[in-house]
Amino acid sequence: MEVRNILYLADPNSLHDTKWISFFSSKGVSKCYLLPRRLHYKTFKHAASQLDSNTLVLSPISDFSIVRFYRTLYEAYIIRRIILKYKIEVVHVLYAEPNALWCLFRGFFSVPMIISARGTDVLKTIPEAFLKRDILNKIVAFAYKKAFQLADWVTVTSQTQLDSVSRFSGRMDRLTVIRTGVDVGRLHEDTSQHFPLRDSKPFILFPRYLKPLYNHEFSLSAIALLPSNIKMSYKMVFVGKGSGEPLYERLMEELMQVQSDVDFEFIAKQSQEAIVELYKRTRLVVMVPVSDGSPVSGMEALLCGAKLILGPLNYDPDIFSQAIKLKDWNINELAQAITQAVEDSIGKPELTTEMKLLMDRNYNMQRMQDIYKMVCKDA
Numbered sequence: 001m002e003v004r005n006i007l008y009l010a011d012p013n014s015l016h017d018t019k020w021i022s023f024f025s026s027k028g029v030s031k032c033y034l035l036p037r038r039l040h041y042k043t044f045k046h047a048a049s050q051l052d053s054n055t056l057v058l059s060p061i062s063d064f065s066i067v068r069f070y071r072t073l074y075e076a077y078i079i080r081r082i083i084l085k086y087k088i089e090v091v092h093v094l095y096a097e098p099n100a101l102w103c104l105f106r107g108f109f110s111v112p113m114i115i116s117a118r119g120t121d122v123l124k125t126i127p128e129a130f131l132k133r134d135i136l137n138k139i140v141a142f143a144y145k146k147a148f149q150l151a152d153w154v155t156v157t158s159q160t161q162l163d164s165v166s167r168f169s170g171r172m173d174r175l176t177v178i179r180t181g182v183d184v185g186r187l188h189e190d191t192s193q194h195f196p197l198r199d200s201k202p203f204i205l206f207p208r209y210l211k212p213l214y215n216h217e218f219s220l221s222a223i224a225l226l227p228s229n230i231k232m233s234y235k236m237v238f239v240g241k242g243s244g245e246p247l248y249e250r251l252m253e254e255l256m257q258v259q260s261d262v263d264f265e266f267i268a269k270q271s272q273e274a275i276v277e278l279y280k281r282t283r284l285v286v287m288v289p290v291s292d293g294s295p296v297s298g299m300e301a302l303l304c305g306a307k308l309i310l311g312p313l314n315y316d317p318d319i320f321s322q323a324i325k326l327k328d329w330n331i332n333e334l335a336q337a338i339t340q341a342v343e344d345s346i347g348k349p350e351l352t353t354e355m356k357l358l359m360d361r362n363y364n365m366q367r368m369q370d371i372y373k374m375v376c377k378d379a
Contacts (some may be wrong), residue, residue, distance in 0.1 A: 002029050002030070002163050002373075003029055003030055003086050003089050003090055003369075003372040003373060003376055004029065004031060004089065005033070005086055005088050005089050005366045006024060006030050006031075006032050006033070006084070006088070006089065006090055006091075006372070007033045007035060007079075007082065007083065007088040007090070007091045007092070008020075008021055008033065008035065008092050008094055009035050009091065009092070009093045009094065009102060010034050010035075010036065010045045010093075010094040010095070010206055011036060011037070011040045011049065011094070011095065011100040012034055012036050012040060012041070012090075013040055013043055013044055013056050014040075014094075014095075014280045015050060015116065015272070016094075016180055016289075016296060016338065017034075017094045017095070018051050018070070019050070019180065019183070019296075019361070020094060020116075020180060020365070020368075021034060021051065021055055021094075022050065022051060022052055022055070022370070023057045023361065023362075023365045024054055025051070025052055025054040025321065025364070026054065030054075030237055031054060031056075031086075032054060032055040032056070033055070033056050033082070033088070033290060034051070034055055034056070034057045034058065035058045035060070035061060035079070035082065035088055036058075036060045037058065037060060037061065037062075037063055037099070038060040038061065038062055038063070038349075039063075040060070041060035041368065043058075052263065053210055054099075054183045058082065061075045061078060061079065062075055063098050064098050064099070064101040064102055064104075066139055066140060066143065067136070069350075072247075076102070076105045076108060076109075078370065079091075079102065079105070079109065079302055080105075080108060080109055081312060083110075083111055088111055089111060089112075089376050090111060090112045090114060090372055090375060090376055091109060091111055091112070091114070091215040092112070092113075092114045092116065093113070093114065093116065093151075094116050094118075095116070095117070095160050095246055096115050096116075096117040096118075096121040096126060096148075096204065097120075097121040097122075099125055099127045099142065100115045100117075100121075100126075100144065100147045100148065100151070100181070100194040101143055101147050102147075103115065103147040103148070104143060104146060104147050104150065106150045106151070106152075106184075111379065112153075112154045112375035112376060112378070112379045113150070113151050113152055114150040114152060114154070114155065114371065114372075114375065115147075115148065115153075115154045115155070115160055115295075115296070116149060116154075116156075116178070117149045117155070117156045117157070117165065118156075118157050118161075118180070118293045118294075119157065119158075119161065119291060119292050119293025119294070119295075120291040120292070120293070121215065122156065122164050122165050122168075123160065123161060123164055123291055123292075123293070126144050126168065127164060127167075127168055129141040129144065130168055134177075141168075143224070144168065145168060145169050145170065145190055146168070147172055147377060148165060148168075148169035148171055149169055149170065152174065152375040152378070152379075153174045153175075153176070153371050153374075153375055154171060154175045154176075155175075155176050155177070155178040155182060155368070155371070156175070156176075156177055156178075156293075157177065157178070157179045157293045157294040157316075158179075158293055158294045158314075158315070158316040159175065159177060159316060160314040160316070161177075161222055161293060162176075162177055167277075171258055176371070177316075177365075177369055178293050178364050178367050178371075179299075179316075179319070179358065179359070179362030180294075180296050180359065180361070181296070181299070181359060181360055181362070181363065181364035181365065182296060182299045182300050182303055182350070182359050182361050183361045184218060184303060184356070184359070184360050184361070184362075185271070186276070187210045187276055187303050189273075189276075189302065191203065191273045191274070191276045191277040191280070192277060194271060194273040194274040194276075194277050195274070195277045195278075195281065196236045196267055196270055196274045196277075196278070197235075197237065197265060197267070197278075198265065201235045202233060202234050202235070202283050203234055203235040203236070203237045203265070203281075203282055203283065203373075204234050204235070204236055204237065204282065204283055204284045204285075204286060204308075204338065204342065205237050205239075205278055205279070205284070205285045205286070206236065206237065206238045206270045206285075206286050206291060207239050207275065207278070207279075207285060207289070207297050207301075208240075208287050208297065209239065209240035209243060209244050209269065210238075210241070210243065210245060210248055210249045210252060211241040211244055211245055211248065212242025212245070212287045212290075213289050213290060213291060214287070214288075215220050215288050215289050215290050215311070216238065216252055217251065217255060218288055218329070218331065218334070219286055219288060219334070220252070220255045220256065220259070221238055221331040222332075222334035222335040223259065223262060223335075223338075224259055224262075225331060225332060225335035226335055226338060226339060228261070230338070230339060230342060230343075231261055231262050231263075232261075232335050232343060234263075234283060235263045235264070235265055236262055236263065236264050236265070237264075237265050237267065237270065237278070237282075238252070238264065238265075238266045238267070239268075239270060239275070239278075240267075240268070240269050241266045241267060241268050241269075241271070242268055243268065243269040250330065252266075252277075253266065254261055270331065274344070275297075275300070276300065278312075279301045279304035279306050280304050280305070280306075282306055283307070283341075283342050284306065284307045284308075284309065284338065284341045284342055285298075285301040285306045285307065285308045285309070286308075286309045286334075286338065287308070287309070287310060287311075288309070288311035288326070288334065289311065289313075290311075291313070292310075292311075292313050292315070292368040294315070294316050294319060298310065298315075298319075298320060299319065299359045301349070302319075302320075302322060302323065302349050302351060302359075303359060305348055305349070306348075306349075307324065307341045307346065307348055308320075308322075308323040308324065308349065309323070309324045309325075309326070309334070309337050309338065310323045310324070310325050310326070311325075311326050311329070312325065312326045312328055312329060312344045314328055318354075318355065318358055319355060319358055319359060321355075322349035322350060322351060322355070323349070324337050324341060324346055329344065356369070
């Protein structure tokens with residue numbers, strides 16, 4: 001039994017979301033509908049979208065709100081109308097915060113609902129509500145707990161996330177690790193024409209976009225401590241100029257300008273092909289966010305043969321055991337790790353066949369397709 005009509009509560013600007021949706025829509029079997037939040041729809045551009053013609057982006061809805069509950073009831077009515085109009089067979093939430101709360105209306109919608117968490121949502125944002133003692137956060141915490149219990153299935157991208165969901169929701173069954181995965185075939189394509197840098201000087205890549213979550217000021221502090229021969233020999237490449245948070249971007253630029261002995265190249269948001277070509281050519285990839293799931297960017301870097309430095313978080317060892325992991329949030333440790341990596345005292349990653357399979361998008365999405373079939377069969 002194929003699932004033909006899927007409603008995604010997702011961000012049309014998110015590459016992770018659109019990759020997930022496109023896997024199913026591109027097969028021509030499932031018709032996909034994307035229902036965005038208002039704040040995401042404001043910046044959505046159809047012409048630049050990664051979505052194909054078999055995915056329809058619907059008019060946005062307001063966020064679930066405890067305080068404005070009458071508005072929430074109205075939006076729930078709108079979602080139910082969408083479900084009936086397009087004969088939706090399953091509703092899939094592609095990031096748990098805040099859209100998982102719509103699972104509180106599971107009985108009203110009368111179709112199976114799936115939550116897919118990807119990192120910060122279930123590792124940081126939602127658990128914070130359980131730590132606060134004011135009345136509003138107590139209500140929010142209870143609402144999330146109930147929403148996760150009512151979902152027909154919950155997927156996460158790492159064991160750490162699975163453990164977190166179990167702790168705050170009490171859920172133990174129909175809770176599965178499914179990673180977004182990488183389109184491995186695309187990594188092997190010729191991307192040499194997409195190289196975006198101004199010259200061929202050896203470089204170290206910091207690929208995560210410009211948001212405080214990605215902790216670039218920590219990396220910049222470590223760069224300042226690098227030996228002069230490395231500063232002279234390598235360019236530091238940061239990605240996402242003009243596409244992040246303006247105040248944070250300004251701070252990053254000011255920190256770069258202070259380091260006059262370092263060659264920085266701060267480039268705009270890039271196409272997938274350009275990013276892949278950067279992974280193929282870089283000496284080292286560094287990503288040290290304060291919170292993370294199983295980053296696709298990290299998988300892509302490893303599959304392209306790049307050395308990868310990660311922060312001291314609980315990354316999935318089944319995938320990231322070949323990465324260089326910091327033991328502590330210490331800029332001296334990061335500077336030392338960068339030095340050792342570029343001086344070849346740390347070898348390139350050696351991925352096993354099993355690791356490559358766990359990172360493969362086709363493998364993971366086939367498992368997701370099996371879940372769609374199971375929840376629809378049981379409905």
